[in-house]
Amino acid sequence: SQELEQSPQSLIVQEGKNLTINCTSSKTLYGLYWYKQKYGEGLIFLMMLQKGGEEKSHEKITAKLDEKKQQSSLHITASQPSHAGIYLCGAPLGAGGTSYGKLTFGQGTILTVHP
């Protein structure tokens, strides 16, 4: 089983709709990163969450970290075709979070936005 599980695996929405992607860890979360990837390309950093209850927003994307549930959620408001891509969560899952940059990633969520 995956140490970081993302759900759903894929998502198809109509432009303008809101959506949420979840990332659940089997280990204690000391921080969590969200990235976006276009197929076959590199990862684009979206945001980093470090503390339980922390919430960050960038344009129409909001991410929250729930340390107790060992879970993070990424919410997109009023989706646009430009939001389409693969969303990946990544976290340092070493003991105490001291993995010195070894990030473990979820399998990704493929988002399609129909105009």
Added chain:
Amino acid sequence: DAGVTQSPTHLIKTRGQQVTLRCSPKSGHDTVSWYQQALGQGPQFIFQYYEEEERQRGNFPDRFSGHQFPNYSSELNVNALLLGDSALYLCASSLGGVGTDTQYFGPGTRLTVL
């Protein structure tokens, strides 16, 4: 401000051959991490270089090796290529003293092994 760059973009090799991939970190970064991403999967950590030494390694065989140069650029070498090594290889750079510093990724090198 130049981001992370990787070369080559694409590469085709045959089984048993050796390959070298290159990465230049983002300006001001001193740490380079390498990841392998198979189709439909999340990236898997290969290893990380800091101060020209391998600081941490994932579950990859010794066929995977690397190097970091004094200018912080890095190479990933894979020997005795297998079909299963076909993947997107991603390089990420960060500021090394802090373990949880944000990693910024390059565009990747697509390796195909025939």
